[in-house]
Amino acid sequence: MLTDLFIQSLRACGGEASSVGAAELPRALAALVGAGGLVVVTPELESLALELAERGVECRVASRLGAGDAGLEADLRAAEVALTRGLVGIARSGTVAVGPGGGNGGLLAALAPRHVVLLGEEDIVDSLAHAMQVISERFHGLGGEAVFITGPSRTADIEMLSVVGVHGPLGLHVVVVRREAG
Amino acid sequence: MIDIPWLNTVIKERNHQEFGTGLRERVFARADLLGDVGSAVAPVANAIMGRRLARLPLARLGVDPDRRMPRYERQTLEAWFRERGPVVVPEPRARVALFVDCFANHNLPHVGQAAVEVLERARVEVVPAHNACCGRPAMSQGLLEKPRSWAAANLTELGRLVGEGYDIVCIEPSCLSTLREDYRRLLETTALEGDPRIGVLEEHAYDITEYLVKLARDGNLGLELKPLDEAFAVHGHCHQKSLGLGPTPAAVLRLIPDADVREVEALCCGMVGSFGYKAEYSALSRAIGGPLFDRLAQAGGSVVACGISCRTQIESGMGCRVVHPVELIHQALA
Amino acid sequence: MQRLGSRDMGAEIERALSNPNLQRALDNAMATLYGRRGAVLGSIDFEALRRRARELKERALARNDELLAQVVERVTELGGTVAVTANAAEARDYIAALARDRGVRRVVKAKSMVSEEIHLNSALEERGIEVVETDLGERIIQLAGERPSHLIVPAVHKTKDDIIDLLARTMGLADPPTQAEDLTRLIRVDLRERFLTADMGITGANFVVAETGTLVLVENEGNIRLSSQLPPVHVALTGREKIVETLADIATFLELLPRSGTGQLLTSYVSLITGVPSTEVTDFGRATGETVHEREFHLVIVDNGRSTAAADPQLREALYCIRCGACLNACAPYTRVGGHVYGSDPYPGASGAPGPTSPRVTPKPARSTVCVPPAPGAPRSAPS
Numbered sequence: 001m002l003t004d005l006f007i008q009s010l011r012a013c014g015g016e017a018s019s020v021g022a023a024e025l026p027r028a029l030a031a032l033v034g035a036g037g038l039v040v041v042t043p044e045l046e047s048l049a050l051e052l053a054e055r056g057v058e059c060r061v062a063s064r065l066g067a068g069d070a071g072l073e074a075d076l077r078a079a080e081v082a083l084t085r086g087l088v089g090i091a092r093s094g095t096v097a098v099g100p101g102g103g104n105g106g107l108l109a110a111l112a113p114r115h116v117v118l119l120g121e122e123d124i125v126d127s128l129a130h131a132m133q134v135i136s137e138r139f140h141g142l143g144g145e146a147v148f149i150t151g152p153s154r155t156a157d158i159e160m161l162s163v164v165g166v167h168g169p170l171g172l173h174v175v176v177v178r179r180e181a182g
Numbered sequence: 183m184i185d186i187p188w189l190n191t192v193i194k195e196r197n198h199q200e201f202g203t204g205l206r207e208r209v210f211a212r213a214d215l216l217g218d219v220g221s222a223v224a225p226v227a228n229a230i231m232g233r234r235l236a237r238l239p240l241a242r243l244g245v246d247p248d249r250r251m252p253r254y255e256r257q258t259l260e261a262w263f264r265e266r267g268p269v270v271v272p273e274p275r276a277r278v279a280l281f282v283d284c285f286a287n288h289n290l291p292h293v294g295q296a297a298v299e300v301l302e303r304a305r306v307e308v309v310p311a312h313n314a315c316c317g318r319p320a321m322s323q324g325l326l327e328k329p330r331s332w333a334a335a336n337l338t339e340l341g342r343l344v345g346e347g348y349d350i351v352c353i354e355p356s357c358l359s360t361l362r363e364d365y366r367r368l369l370e371t372t373a374l375e376g377d378p379r380i381g382v383l384e385e386h387a388y389d390i391t392e393y394l395v396k397l398a399r400d401g402n403l404g405l406e407l408k409p410l411d412e413a414f415a416v417h418g419h420c421h422q423k424s425l426g427l428g429p430t431p432a433a434v435l436r437l438i439p440d441a442d443v444r445e446v447e448a449l450c451c452g453m454v455g456s457f458g459y460k461a462e463y464s465a466l467s468r469a470i471g472g473p474l475f476d477r478l479a480q481a482g483g484s485v486v487a488c489g490i491s492c493r494t495q496i497e498s499g500m501g502c503r504v505v506h507p508v509e510l511i512h513q514a515l516a
Numbered sequence: 517m518q519r520l521g522s523r524d525m526g527a528e529i530e531r532a533l534s535n536p537n538l539q540r541a542l543d544n545a546m547a548t549l550y551g552r553r554g555a556v557l558g559s560i561d562f563e564a565l566r567r568r569a570r571e572l573k574e575r576a577l578a579r580n581d582e583l584l585a586q587v588v589e590r591v592t593e594l595g596g597t598v599a600v601t602a603n604a605a606e607a608r609d610y611i612a613a614l615a616r617d618r619g620v621r622r623v624v625k626a627k628s629m630v631s632e633e634i635h636l637n638s639a640l641e642e643r644g645i646e647v648v649e650t651d652l653g654e655r656i657i658q659l660a661g662e663r664p665s666h667l668i669v670p671a672v673h674k675t676k677d678d679i680i681d682l683l684a685r686t687m688g689l690a691d692p693p694t695q696a697e698d699l700t701r702l703i704r705v706d707l708r709e710r711f712l713t714a715d716m717g718i719t720g721a722n723f724v725v726a727e728t729g730t731l732v733l734v735e736n737e738g739n740i741r742l743s744s745q746l747p748p749v750h751v752a753l754t755g756r757e758k759i760v761e762t763l764a765d766i767a768t769f770l771e772l773l774p775r776s777g778t779g780q781l782l783t784s785y786v787s788l789i790t791g792v793p794s795t796e797v798t799d800f801g802r803a804t805g806e807t808v809h810e811r812e813f814h815l816v817i818v819d820n821g822r823s824t825a826a827a828d829p830q831l832r833e834a835l836y837c838i839r840c841g842a843c844l845n846a847c848a849p850y851t852r853v854g855g856h857v858y859g860s861d862p863y864p865g866a867s868g869a870p871g872p873t874s875p876r877v878t879p880k881p882a883r884s885t886v887c888v889p890p891a892p893g894a895p896r897s898a899p900s
Contacts, residue, residue: 183567
């Protein structure tokens with residue numbers, strides 16, 4: 001089962017992972033990110049942001065604009081959690097890819113101390129080659145960034161000691177969303 | 183994958199073209215000539231070179247006078263072959279042409295003799311190849327002209343032998359590595375580029391330990407060996423490892439009944455041909471050897487190594503005798 | 517100019533051997549890197565993977581001119597600017613002029629060996645621009661005023677105690693932290709503000725895909741993501757040998773590079789940057805059909821001797837390297853004395869820097885020692 005392998009692989013490289021049914025998502029997310037400070041959500045998850053806000057989560061939809069946008073900078077400085085959608089997951093390595101496409105999803109996800117990614121169960125594939133194919137199709141004629149993310153930001157530059165959280169997020173959590181029958 | 187050793191060689195060659203070649207490099211390049219001279223005047227050469235005082239002038243060449251040179255033997259392996267004449271093995275299981283390398287020939291002929299006698303006991307016919315130096319010592323100095331002509335001569339001689347049904351067996355792993363891993367690149371820019379005999383040689387040249395393991399695996403060794411009642415600490419040669427033959431020296435020793443074989447993990451002995459003799463590198467060479475010496479001592483038992491470099495380095499670093507696995511197999515012949 | 521086998525090298529080797537901190541740092545790091553790599557190779561057919569990667573690099577290099585034209589075309593189409601520069605001076609001047617035109621005062625920079633090769637930092641600093649290295653190891657080296665000594669771990673020659681002293685001195689800390697976590701956090705906080713206020717970000721590129729015009733950047737820290745995405749101008753600096761044919765090829769290289777470099781299945785981040793992201797302008801949630809580029813993007817491709825090397829059947833070999841650094845970890849002399857002895861300018865190694873690992877064509881007196889392949893996987897068989 002790809003989802004199980006994905007979750008296992010991600011945990012092995014220091015990330016967190018869970019799996020929830022689509023109907024349960026807003027409640028589960030509110031529990032996960034609530035009271036953790038400002039949650040900045042990419043525009044494509046706007047409706048989810050509304051549901052989170054209804055549940056009392058301090059939530060803001062990120063600006064669509066790029067560098068130099070005043071709203072963006074404010075978001076970037078204040079965000080404690082970045083909530084973005086994953087494009088494709090790789091079971092074997094516990095990798096999730098975000099982007100491409102406009103917006104500041106990638107940037108937000110790089111700056112906030114915690115990054116939470118929603119990944120459709122059906123978007124998990126077995127190998128890097130397969131994931132690259134998915135990305136390749138998305139890239140077709142489109143500019144922008146895609147980032148393969150495998151666990152939290154880390155370094156071993158000081159005496160090869162593994163330290164988590166250098167410039168990117170200290171925590172990565174992938175929520176695998178199960179599509180329920182019916 | 184990148185052939186970094188070859189790149190290194192090429193860069194050294196271009197350095198010579200640009201800046202000229204030092205005497206030291208020219209001397210180290212000629213293991214064949216050094217061997218000829220060394221064997222010719224062996225008792226005198228060994229007596230003289232055995233004294234540090236006599237080696238002091240070498241410092242002006244950039245050679246560390248504290249390094250002892252390998253001893254030269256008066257009777258070369260070639261001469262031994264000549265003297266004993268052809269040996270007929272009835273119904274041989276295989277036919278081997280022994281690659282007579284500069285070191286087995288001049289410094290360690292007894293290792294070559296042991297190899298021949300072990301093979302013959304296993305009913306393998308052995309003849310000496312009339313080969314030139316493989317070219318490794320010169321290549322290591324970045325001098326490629328001679329190695330190219332030697333490689334051409336060796337392709338002819340060894341190619342002929344393979345054509346007649348002989349397998350080529352090497353004692354010195356560095357020579358085997360040259361034949362198998364470097365001739366293709368070495369001959370790239372010559373008339374012999376892509377010569378089919380290169381591939382033939384790559385396929386039919388073996389390390390002596392590899393060859394014995396192969397015979398045993400094919401059920402063709404048929405040697406009766408007696409236990410030796412000692413433990414062996416085995417150091418792997420870098421060129422064996424690069425050829426994928428890391429485990430074969432230990433595997434050969436395990437042919438000896440009840441053999442207690444301890445493989446010692448280390449990057450390199452640090453000698454690496456002429457490297458350890460060069461004044462500016464000799465301290466580094468010893469520092470590289472340090473961890474290996476410690477591990478060999480820790481493992482206990484007789485120290486076993488295949489190449490002349492490793493042998494010299496370990497003998498001088500640990501003050502013990504080092505043997506080639508084939509010497510031990512020879513010793514174990516019932 | 518250093519003669520091969522000169523006495524100076526002997527003195528430098530002696531110094532390195534008698535430096536206990538260097539010895540401790542190297543002992544620890546080399547064993548760790550070598551071990552981690554070995555631990556992940558078993559899970560795949562590594563030899564087949566290496567052969568495949570080599571074939572892909574050979575094929576791409578044989579078509580390098582054509583692929584370069586394709587990159588120029590694709591990146592330009594996607595709103596970027598490509599500068600193909602013949603040598604170090606041209607590349608430096610291009611970036612310096614761009615910085616001047618954009619009024620750049622602060623540059624955040626991710627690790628780029630090509631930037632070391634062309635001595636970019638000093639060129640920018642001479643023009644009054646602050647250059648901030650953001651890779652943790654590179655930042656340490658920058659604060660120490662040194663050059664990197666390893667392709668993957670630039671500050672591999674320093675112990676934690678060296679780094680504590682360095683940060684205390686350069687950041688004016690009376691009571692510096694002593695744990696690696698806290699030292700890292702200190703740098704994170706210090707650099708975060710510089711990221712947010714930088715006018716230009718400079719990165720390298722591990723691969724450039726001709727088919728799509730995509731840059732591939734491999735890292736663990738996240739500083740490449742920030743350097744490339746945050747400032748209003750992104751400059752990517754790379755050598756022309758980094759161009760490969762297709763995005764599908766990248767899967768092969770990504771299977772290989774992290775395993776061989778750091779012993780990871782994949783690094784924390786692999787960024788695929790295709791031209792300049794454009795955003796559709798919306799008006800209260802309704803698309804207007806208009807798009808704006810989120811930032812400026814310049815791809816600076818450096819030749820600096822690579823074409824000549826590519827035309828040379830012997831030196832061409834160096835251009836297939838993917839810079840995993842594994843050959844260094846397996847190189848017996850390197851593991852004892854580190855990269856500085858070899859004159860890290862900037863590609864280090866007993867394997868013959870600056871010759872073999874740098875694509876220079878003019879033979880320079882290579883400060884190389886020896887090179888025999890000591891173990892499966894390196895260096896003869898170091899991954900391409």
